[in-house]
Each structure stands twice: as structure tokens, then as C-alpha cells.
Amino acid sequence: MRLADVRPVHVADVVVEGEPWPGHLHVIEHPDGRILVDTGMIDSTPELDEEWRPRIYPERIPRDVSLVVNTHLHFDHCGGNRLFAGLPIYVQRAEREAAREPGYTIPEWVEFHGARYVELDGEAGIAPGVRVLPTPGHTPGHQSVLVETEDGLVVVAGDVAYRWGDFDVAGGAILDLEPRRIWLAHETEPRDA
Ligand SMILES: [Zn+2]
Known part of the structure; x- marks a missing residue:
């Protein structure tokens, strides 16, 4: 796999404090089959419409994918x-348990x-050259995918962070790995080293 084999797909926009926020899932074009990291949204609810205007x-x-990873279950x-x-x-077991709490997600x-x-x-x-690393903080069972x-x-x-400006504090465990590239769900551009 090359750098370009991990790519974002812009699948939603929500409104946070009046600002549109893009949401992305990520695709890993793995030789054994495409891996999806997160799955976006296929519908909404009146409550979500009211709060987030997605x-x-x-x-x-x-x-056409062979397996799915959820970073978390929001x-x-x-x-x-x-x-x-x-x-x-x-998914991390801790995340699935957290998602059973009222108000956490759409059960x-x-x-x-x-x-x-x-x-x-x-x-x-989870596949040759692909593993998950627990990165709790945003949620109890949040995980990141390492390719x-x-x-x-x-x-x-x-x-792990919504914005690159917040990543250095929240993303220490990832930065320790000295990655070539990092993607966040709500940023459009990656951070390259
Ligand atoms: Zn979230």
C-alpha cells in the first residue's frame, strides 16, 4: 500500500455553533479487500436534525468492502x-458498552x-499491515487505525481531535509513532510529516 491508498470520503456536514463541519469516513485500499473506517450517516432523526442540521x-x-472499523460509535x-x-x-468493547448509555448515540x-x-x-x-490502537479521550473506547x-x-x-490545532495535546500517543500522515474525521486535509 502507498500513502494514497488511505483516503477520505466526505460523507456529511453538520452545523456546530453556526459553522458547517465536514465529516469524513476513510477508505483503506487493502490488497486483501477494502477496509472502511467509520461509516458516516444514511439517514437522520428529528432530534439530530434539530441539534446538528446534518x-x-x-x-x-x-x-464494496471486506471489513469495517468504527473509531467510535457517535x-x-x-x-x-x-x-x-x-x-x-x-470496535473496542469499551466503546460498545459506552454506546449503551442513554443519549450516547442512536442505539x-x-x-x-x-x-x-x-x-x-x-x-x-485486523489485517496484514493494519492494526488498531486504543486512543481514549473523546470517548471511552475510541480507537485509531494504523496502516x-x-x-x-x-x-x-x-x-482524537476535531481540529489540527488541538491535536498536539490529544494525539501524543499517535505522534510518538512518528507517522508519515495522520487523518482526522472532521478535517479535510491530512497532517503530513
Ligand atoms: Zn465523536
């Missing part, structure tokens, strides 16, 4: 999980007929 682009969500990261009934969806977007979660307790390999490429380590860091 605009969603479900037609952009890749369907609504804008797991809303498309229902497209992937029967496929393994990798039926997480627990649906055919959902096949693979619950992880900590760091784990070894010929060009260096690429990290899909989800919501």
Missing part, C-alpha cells in the same frame, strides 16, 4: 453501519439485525 451524502459511502461515525450487516465490524444504528461486531480489548491486528504503507505509517485518528 446534510448527508450516503451515495458516497463505498459498499452517530456521525456509525450511521452507515446498517449497510454492512453480516460483515465484521471492529438502533449500532444494534441492528445482522450486526456482527468484533469486540476488541486494546491493540489488535503500514511503503511510504510510512498512516494513522486514521477519527475524533
